[in-house]
Each structure stands twice: as structure tokens, then as C-alpha cells.
Amino acid sequence: MDDEERFRQFVRDQWAPLLRTAYLLTGDRGTAEDLVQSALEKTHRRWARIDTPLIYVRRVMVNTATSWWRRRRAIEVPLVASDAVAGSDAYLQVEQRQQLLAALRRLPPRTQAILVLRYFEDLSEADTARVLGCSVGSVKSQASRGLARLRLDFAHEAPAQLQEDPC
Template sequence: MDDDEGFRQFVRDQWAPLVRTAYLLTGDRGTAEDLVQAALEKTHRRWERIDTPSVYVRRAMVNTASSWWRRRRPLEVPLLASDSPVRGDAFVQIEQRQQLLVALRRLPPRTQAVLVLRYFEDLSEADTATVLGCSIGSVKSQASRGLARLRLDFADEAPAQLQEEPC
């Protein structure tokens, strides 16, 4: 199998998981697809020299997303409380997923990347550290702080949910 065919096969096999990861990093389907395409473009340029393409492309995604966050940060507008999803309807699972994504967006980009790679991509601490180019201890501390922040965010929302739901 030549290099181009190997790359095509990699893209076919990894497209869906990469878009899922990118969506968790960006929060928007279109932006996620753009992020995957940008990372795959960088990967294709060095394809014959890459030993572990899945690690390389995920690192490229995290780095590209980080540079996008830095450039776009002043343009982002935080969600208002009135923009949050309506509580008490039949779609509790979808609502909780949306709340998780909103809470994830509030975290620093590096912490988001650690949580996405560790818990959504199910990578080990060592693999996450490899993708992010940092130490395992850094991954552990970022994950711990991120999870603590998410727990705090959801603990703050729990009393409000109990008050709004009728008996």
C-alpha cells in the first residue's frame, strides 16, 4: 500500500472519532470538521515520517484549536443564564449533555483538551501526555482540577433544578 492510499485509509477509519473529538474541543460541528481537515492537512504533509498517526493528528488538532482559541477569544461572548436550555422537559439526557458541554467550554483550553482526550477519547494518562506533549503529572493535575471545576458547576445547578421542578 503506497503512502497516499495509507493516508486515505487512515482518514476513512478515523474520520468519525476525530470529528467527535474536535466537536468536544470546539463545541460546533462545522468548526469541528474544519479543525479535523486542518489537522489532517498538517498530517498529510508529514505522512511518510509519522510513526503514530493517531497521536500526531490529535496533537495537531489540540494545537490548532488552541491557536484558534487565542485568536478568537475576544470575539467569544459567554452564554447568558437565559440562553441555557429549558429544564424539566422529557429530554433530560440531551439537556445534561448540553450542560456538560457548556461547563466544558468554561474551562481553560488545555484543561478542556486533557478532559476530552482522557474521558471522551478514553486515552490513558500516558497517551494523553504524549498527544499534548506534556508530563503525565501535568495531565493528572489538569484532569483533577478540571473535574473538580465541573463538579462544582454541576453542584451549583442541582439546587436550582430541584426548585424549578414541580412536586
């Protein structure tokens, strides 16, 4: 199989997992698709020289998402109040997932990338460090701080949910 066909097969096999990772990094399906396309385009240029394509693509995605986040940060629109407050409807699990994604998006890009790769993609600490080009200790400390911030975000939201929930 030639390089071009190997790349096509890689895209077919990895599109869904890469799209999921991109969504968790960006919080928007359209932006996630753009991120995967951009990362695959950058990967295709160097395909013949890449030893571990999945790690390479993930690293490109994290770096590109961070770059986009930095450029866009000044023009972001604040969340609508309904996005930040949990409703007292029967879809509590869906609401909590949305809150988690919103809290994840409020973290710094590097911490966000570590949590996505480590806990959503279920990579080991060593694999996460390899993808991000940092030490295992850095992954551990940033993951710990990121989880602490997420716990703090949910600790503040939990009392409001208990008061609103009539059950």
C-alpha cells in the same frame, strides 16, 4: 500500499472518532469539521515522517483548537440565558449533556483537551500525556482540577433544577 493510499485509509478509518474529538474541543459541528480538515491537511504534509499518525493528528487538533480559541476569545458572544439554564422538560439527559459541553468549553484549552482525551476518548494518562507532549503528573493534576471545576459548575446548577422540577 503507498503513502497516499495509507493516508486515505487512515482518513476513512479515523474520520468519525476525530470529528467527535474535534466537536468536544470546539463545541460546534462546523468548526469541528474545519478543525479535522485542518489537522489532516497538516498531517498529510508530514505523512511519510510520522510514526504514530493518530497521536500526531490529535496533537495537531489540540494545538490548532487552542490557537483558534486564543484568536477568537476577544470576540466571543456570551451565552444566551436559555443556553445556561436547564429546563424542566422531559429531556433532562440531553439538557445535562449540553450543560456539560458548555461547562467544558469554559475550561482553559489545555484542561479541556486533557478531559476530552482522557475521559471522552478514553485514553490512558500515559497516552494523553504522549498526545499533548507533557508529563503524566501534569495530566493527572490538570484532570483533577478540571473535574473539580466541572463538579463545582454542576453543584451550582443542581439546586435550581431541583426547585424547577415538579416530579
